[in-house]
Structures are given as structure tokens and as C-alpha cells.
Amino acid sequence: xxxxxxxxxxxxxxxxxxxxxxxxxxxxxxxxxxxxxxxxxxxxxxxxxxxxxxxxxxxxxxxxxxxxxxxxxxxxxxxxxxxxxxxxxxxxxxxxxxxxxxxxxxxxxxxxxxxxxxxxxxxxxxxxxxxxxxxxxxxxxxxxxxxxxxxxxxxxxxxxxxxxxxxxxxxxxxxxxxxxxxxxxxxxxxxxxxxxxxxxxxxxxxxxxxxxxxxxxxxxxxxxxxxxxxxxxxxxxxxxxxxxxxxxxxxxxxxxxxxxxxxxxxxxxxxxxxxxxxxxxx
Amino acid sequence: xxxxxxxxxxxxxxxxxxxxxxxxxxxxxxxxxxxxxxxxxxxxxxxxxxxxxxxxxxxxxxxxxxxxxxxxxxxxxxxxxxxxxxxxxxxxxxxxxxxxxxxxxxxxxxxxxxxxxxxxxxxxxxxxxxxxxxxxxxxxxxxxxxxxxxxxxxxxxxxxxxxxxxxxxxxxxxxxxxxxxxxxxxxxxxxxxxxxxxxxxxxxxxxxxxxxxxxxxxxxxxxxxxxxxxxxxxxxxxxxxxxxxxxxxxxxxxxxxxxxxxxxxxxxxxxxxxxxxxxxxxxxxxxxxxxxxxxxxxxxxxxxxxxxxx
Numbered sequence: 377x378x379x380x381x382x383x384x385x386x387x388x389x390x391x392x393x394x395x396x397x398x399x400x401x402x403x404x405x406x407x408x409x410x411x412x413x414x415x416x417x418x419x420x421x422x423x424x425x426x427x428x429x430x431x432x433x434x435x436x437x438x439x440x441x442x443x444x445x446x447x448x449x450x451x452x453x454x455x456x457x458x459x460x461x462x463x464x465x466x467x468x469x470x471x472x473x474x475x476x477x478x479x480x481x482x483x484x485x486x487x488x489x490x491x492x493x494x495x496x497x498x499x500x501x502x503x504x505x506x507x508x509x510x511x512x513x514x515x516x517x518x519x520x521x522x523x524x525x526x527x528x529x530x531x532x533x534x535x536x537x538x539x540x541x542x543x544x545x546x547x548x549x550x551x552x553x554x555x556x557x558x559x560x561x562x563x564x565x566x567x568x569x570x571x572x573x574x575x576x577x578x579x580x581x582x583x584x585x586x587x588x589x590x591x592x593x594x595x596x597x598x599x600x601x602x603x604x605x606x607x608x609x610x611x612x613x614x615x616x617x618x619x620x621x622x623x624x625x626x627x628x629x630x631x632x633x634x635x636x637x638x639x640x641x642x643x644x645x646x647x648x649x650x651x652x653x654x655x656x657x658x
Numbered sequence: 659x660x661x662x663x664x665x666x667x668x669x670x671x672x673x674x675x676x677x678x679x680x681x682x683x684x685x686x687x688x689x690x691x692x693x694x695x696x697x698x699x700x701x702x703x704x705x706x707x708x709x710x711x712x713x714x715x716x717x718x719x720x721x722x723x724x725x726x727x728x729x730x731x732x733x734x735x736x737x738x739x740x741x742x743x744x745x746x747x748x749x750x751x752x753x754x755x756x757x758x759x760x761x762x763x764x765x766x767x768x769x770x771x772x773x774x775x776x777x778x779x780x781x782x783x784x785x786x787x788x789x790x791x792x793x794x795x796x797x798x799x800x801x802x803x804x805x806x807x808x809x810x811x812x813x814x815x816x817x818x819x820x821x822x823x824x825x826x827x828x829x830x831x832x833x834x835x836x837x838x839x840x841x842x843x844x845x846x847x848x849x850x851x852x853x854x855x856x857x858x859x860x861x862x863x864x865x866x867x868x869x870x871x872x873x874x875x876x877x878x879x880x881x882x883x884x885x886x887x888x889x890x891x892x893x894x895x896x897x898x899x900x901x902x903x904x905x906x907x908x909x910x911x912x913x914x915x916x917x918x919x920x921x922x923x924x925x926x927x928x929x930x931x932x933x934x935x936x937x938x939x940x941x942x943x944x945x946x947x948x949x950x951x952x953x954x955x956x957x958x959x960x961x962x963x964x965x966x967x968x
Binding site for chain 1: 770
């Protein structure tokens, strides 16, 4: 193991390391902890310039209550879910098929199609912006969740295909060959042989895409504008405009907006990290 | 008659059956390629085309040839908005790369087996999971001249208040610093995974040969972390050129447009209240696309060599 395990070092080094850890963490998360502190303070503390002291009264319940019951935040959260969940399903469904096709079959265009997906995944959003916005307008889907979902599915298919194809490549190919010798139809091989083996990849992709889409801001701004369709990333700016200078509420709102992907990460940590670091190890 | 139909369908089935392995991949690919072509591939070409027109998004588009690009050139030569955005893009690109050594440093710090280390690793990774919008808000408040944590700390050591977001020389660095926070977390997790897979026998062999500390890191560990480093480079470079959310949330390109980058400037030109100059915006997007294409080609080339190597 590198660096040398701390247990093999002197007592002093061990104690130093164990005191450094929490201090480093506090510094690392400092800006976020500050916001968390703001979110439980009463408004009076900001008026009296008591920014960094203890809250004069604990107002966490009141502040978060205001976010949930006195603002549009629940609506934005709901929109985010209604955009994120269908995108996850759609992108994972499409890419398990493309990944299967590119991972299992040998044909001349294979690598080129694969590279098309990979390259498209890295393209700057701005070069897609005007045409995609026009297309969405023409389809009558501007400012709808459907319009946003369709684009997200298409774009995420690039990354998901890269992921699925590499995962399928690593599966034992003999399984597929054995099924073919038995005369099993290709779509049955996909459904009954390969798909069950892809469960870890499906889970990893689902959490990753959930986080990516939940955190999307650019396309939310480009393709939606009102409360009926905006996700929480875009909605938080209206929220902040509504509560201008009410830092205790803006802080609470930010924390609420950030929470779902964080919860997802802690629940599915293993899959999440497996997904993010695919390819980081040979 | 009935017989003929029967043999014909039998023929058809057997034709499909015989060619199943050639047809099947295309059937599996069709929906994905269709979506991708409509929403990603075609728009790239449409944007190239659009950059030759002047269009406000509603009326008739007017063909102007390369005039949009000429305007960009003059904006560059006169050190206008386009020059500032390009310059900031270069700063972003270079500064963002700091996430890679920083991520490696934290990964080395956390690659231990003391109690509770798993929770520490998760919490260090935390910034990557929250959205850039929230990161932007958090850091806007961090820099705030009246109540921000930064100025509270500066005040503690007796230094005057510093308005990072209002200073046109500091603002880009301030935003990049905020961006480095989640990006470093990402690089850290890549390296932690990589370190997990480092061959312990090679480390032992290195120790026997007297390699320690930095020499061990440089000659034995880093070569084994090559795949992680490659991915860290890819995501960091792409991430730096895509920077939009933080700028939009933290400054809106200000003060006086000094924190714009190409991605943000394009949006401003094409879709904000400053006017709907779609063609001009498309020209900016094409420039950004060509810059990114250099990197994408290199990444694909590396992947291609590896595929061949198998």
C-alpha cells in the first residue's frame, strides 16, 4: 500500500494523522458548513451582523418549513424528479441496446459508430444550443418537461453507450457463443443472457445519470422558463429573487436543492464510485 | 396459391434467420442512433451553417458569409469581449489542471485504513455530488465582502475586506477556485480507486531497493496510475472548457464582462436580454467547438490506439 500505512509508523505520526483528518475535513467542507449554519439562523442574526457566532435562536424548523410550505420549492423539486426519472430510464434503455450492439457484434462500422457516441458526448453544449432550442420550439415542446427529457435522453446516450459497451466487452464472450450454438435468437440473448449480467452497470449508470441530470442547469435555462416546467437548479434563482437578502432562507433553499443527489450518492455509494471510476484501473 | 405464400414466408424467415447476426446490431442501434443524430450530430452541422447567417431567432435569416467570423476577429484584435472570453478560457484550462495534482494529494492523504476512513472519503467526495449551481451560491457567499467566510478569515489575520467577485482582476480566479472544489474531489476519487489497485509486490520491491517517498511516488506509483491520470485529464479539460454554470450564477459574466468565457459569452449573445444574435452566437460556438475538437481528437486517438493494442 502506498503511502506507508500509518499503523506502521511511530505513535506520534499516528496521533498527528488522526488529529489532521477532522481538521482537513472541516476546512474542505468549510464553505458548505457555513451555508448550513446560515440555514438554521434567525433573520435577526443577519440584521445584527451576528454572522459567525452561535445562532441566537435555533430556527432550523422555521426556515426549512418556509422553504417547503411557503415557497415554490416543492414544485421545482417535483419538476426535477419528473425530468430526471424518465431520462434515467430512457437513456439506460437506449444505451443498453447500443452498448450490446457495439460490444458483441463485429462489423466494419462498429468502431466508428462507437467513436461518434464518444465524441458527441464531449461536444460543447453551445454548439447544440440554438438548433436544439429551435427543434424543441417546432415540436411544440418548448417550456415542457418532455422537451427537456427528450434532449437529455439523446445526449446522455453518448456517455451511457461508452459505459455499457466497455462493460459488455469485459463479460465472458463464451456465454453468448454458447447461446448462439443452441440457436437462441439474438434478442433473446440480449434479454436473457446479457441483460441479467449487466445489473451492476445498470445500477451504476442510473445513479450517475440521476446526478448529472438533477444538477443540469444550462439546458434547464435554455429549454424552460416557467414554474410549470423548470427544475430546481433553475428554480433556485427565482427562489433567491423572491427572498432577496433573506440569507437564512436562501441557504435553506440551496441545501434542499442539493439534497436528493447527495442522498442518492450515500445510498448507492458503491455503484456511484464504480461508475465514475470505470477505466481508472486496468 | 396458399402454398406459394407459405414458402415465401418461410423464405423470408430463413432470410432473416440467416442474416440475423448482420441485421441484429443495426436493429439494436437504431433507436439510439436516431436520437443521437437528431439531437446531437445534426445540430452541430446546423450550427456551422447558422454561423454564416444573421438571424434574430424569429424573422428571416440573412446570409452574410463569413462576416460573423470577421466581426469575431475584430473583437479579438480590439481586445473586446471575444478576446477577454478567450483569455479567460485559457486561464480556466490551465488553472483547472491544478485539480489533478490536488486530487492526487488528497487521495494520498486519505489512502489509509484508520477507523472511519470510508466516511472521510465519502465526505471529501461530497462537493462533486452537489450541483454547480449550489457550489456557485455557496462560494458567492463565501466571498461576500460583508459576511463571507473568506473575509472573516482575512479579518482574523488583520487584512482588509476583499471583494473578489467585484474585482475584475480577481473574479475569474475566484470562480475557478470554486470550480476546483468539485473537480478536485472527482480527481481524488479517480486516484483513490487507482491507488487501490496498485500492485503491492512492486511497492515491496521498490522498498527493498530503497525507494521512498517522492521517488517511490514518481517511479513506481504514478506509472501504475496512468489510466486514472488519463481520465482525470479528459474530464478536467472538458470540464474547464464547459464552464458555464458557475459564471452564470456567481457573476453573470461581470464585472464589466471580465469573467466571461466563450461558453458564457455565446449564451449571452444568442439568448439573453442583450439581443438575439443567433448567427453570431453560432460563430462563437463553432470556435469553441473547434478548440474542443483538438482535445477530443486526441482522446479518441488514444482510445483508438488502445483498441488496436488489444
